[in-house]
Amino acid sequence: MSIARDGQKKGGWKTDAPVFTIRANVARMKFSPTLAMNERVGRARGEGRDILHMGFGESPFPVHPLIREALAEHADKNMYLPAAGLEPLRAAALGYFADKFGFDASGFSAVVGPGSKALIYALQAAVEGDLLHPVPSWVSYAPQAGLLADAVVPVRTRLADRLHLTASSLDEAVTNAQREGRHPTKLILNYPNNPSGLALKAERLKDIAAVCREHGLLVISDEIYGLVTYAEDHVSIARFYPEGTIVTTGLSKHLSLGGYRLGVALVPPNGKAVLDAVRRIASETWSCAPAPIQYAAVKAFERDPRLEAHIAACTRIHSLVSRFVRDAVVEMGVEYPELDGAFYCFPDFGVFRKKLEAQGVTTSERLAEHLLEKAGVATLPGTAFGDEPGNLTLRLSACDFDGEAALAWHAEHPDAGSEAFVRGCCPNVARACERLGEYFRE
Ligand SMILES: Cc1ncc(COP(=O)(O)O)c(C=O)c1O
Structure with missing residues (x-):
């Protein structure tokens, strides 16, 4: 179909220009809530409003000089690379x-x-069937399934289970879905988790692996925060269910390289058909990840001690800042477990329901709006992560600080605790927590 342009009126469109109908499943899609909030905060700050940003999860550290040098060295790599990398x-x-x-x-x-x-x-596009979707989960899995017109089977979690599914809740969800005539084949896991900051540990993974094996599920194991863990080393479910697990990860979080757009999927030998399908999809869509970035990324995997030390310092800083936020929430009287990794927490402010209802705040979306309007703190509502609208959950991210200054402060005060660190070099995080406290206590 061609677009009719009115050549007579410069740049004007004919009123009878064709109307393009957006596909129903795309029309239902919203702009990614995380990116939307980030753009909104950018605009509000541009207008001079004092907004504290707990709504976006971007690790704020600078590009390590070794990576910068590697990228400069490969700036001349202008050729297409193989679709698989x-x-x-x-x-x-x-x-x-x-x-x-x-x-x-x-x-x-x-x-x-x-x-x-x-x-x-x-x-998701390559493998047939419905998606088992733990709630809460990262914002993009369900909309991606929606784009593919796949059904999403939510699996509710409890704070008592550290907001992760259990073997029995998974088994029940699969059995119920099958009874309803659905065909769940894919499960997405994410640990350490966005939005909760909590991880699945080895024992639980082992039990979940057994259920996955019984039902022949494909696990898409999103381990993008696997190198941002605070205490214990990260363990993948691929240790317990290698034949059915595809691990996805990348450079965005532990090396703060989100804009480099470099991700990796690790596929087991019996997943060859899936790997081929992904290659074919790549060949007909993005062709390849950018060549200079791919060449530079090799540096990230050489285990250079300077890079490993940088990752360790950034992770420690994330642990100090995120724990400060979690502790502030607990101090307000909201129950929340100790964090395991990433840079978020997902508290439920239901303890303030009565007080909030009196102000017309009955949903997480209204709560996030109200906080932004009244307290100048940007957050994301629980609904963005699949939670019920009436649950007063918010995702708080702990990234509103200057990464370069934080690294310098950390080098000077390597033993500083959470409180001293945040008060010393993360003023926005400290102020955001104060404003949250005032808002809920008021
Ligand atoms: C849980 C989770 N998975 C995946 C991603 C996407 O990461 P990438 O930059 O590799 O696309 C993010 C980014 O915010 C995330 O939080």
Whole structure:
């Protein structure tokens, strides 16, 4: 169909220009709530409003000089690369992550793409069936399934289970869905988790693996925060269910390289058909992840001690700042477990329901709006993560600080605790917590 342009009126459109109808499942989609909130905060700050940002999860540290140098060195790489990615990068990423995530990657292959988000979409697109979706979960999994017109089967979680599914809740969800004539084949897990900051530990993963094996599920295991863990080392479900797990990860979180758009999927030997499908999808959509970035990314997997020390320092800072936020929430009288990783928490402010209802706040969306209007604190409502509208949950992210200053402060005060650290170099995080306290106590 061609677009009718009125050549007579400069740049004007004919009133009878064709109307393009958006596909129903795309029309239902919203703009990603995290990106929408970030743009909104940018505009409000541009207008001079003093907004404290707990609504976006972008690790604020600068690009490490070794990565910057590697990228400059490969600025001349202007050719297309294989759709699955540069071979040395695929091999290096596979060895590195399997080792860090504690599983045996014999026979596994890696696919590289423009961010793990695109790879998760390609994996969902490649494999038939409905998506088992723990609630709360990261904002993009369900909309991606919606784009593909796949059904989403929510699996509710409880704070007592650290906001993760259990083997029995998974088993029940699969059985019920099958009884209703649905066909759940894919499960998305994410640990350490966005939005909760809580991880699935080895014992629980082992039990979940047994249920997955029984039902023949494909686990898309989103381990993008696997190197942002605070106390225990991260363990992948691929250790317990290698034959059915595809691990996705990348450089965005532990190296603060979200804008580099470099993601990896680690696929077991019996997932060859899925790997081929993802390659074909890549070949007809993004072609390849950007070549200079792929060449530079090899550096990220060389285990250079300077980079490893940088990752350790950034992770420690995330732990100090995130724990400060979690502790502030607990101090307000809201129950929340100790955090395991990433840079978020997902508290339920239901203890203030009566007080909030008196102000007309009965949903998480209204709560997030009200907080932004009244207290100048940006957050994301629980609904963005699949929670029921009436639950007064918010995702609070702990990233509104200057990463470069924080690294310098940390180098000078390596033993500082959470309180001293945040008061010392993260004024916006401290102020945001104060404003939250005032808002809820008022
Ligand atoms: C849980 C989770 N998975 C995946 C992604 C996407 O990461 P990438 O930059 O690799 O696309 C994010 C980014 O915010 C995330 O929080």
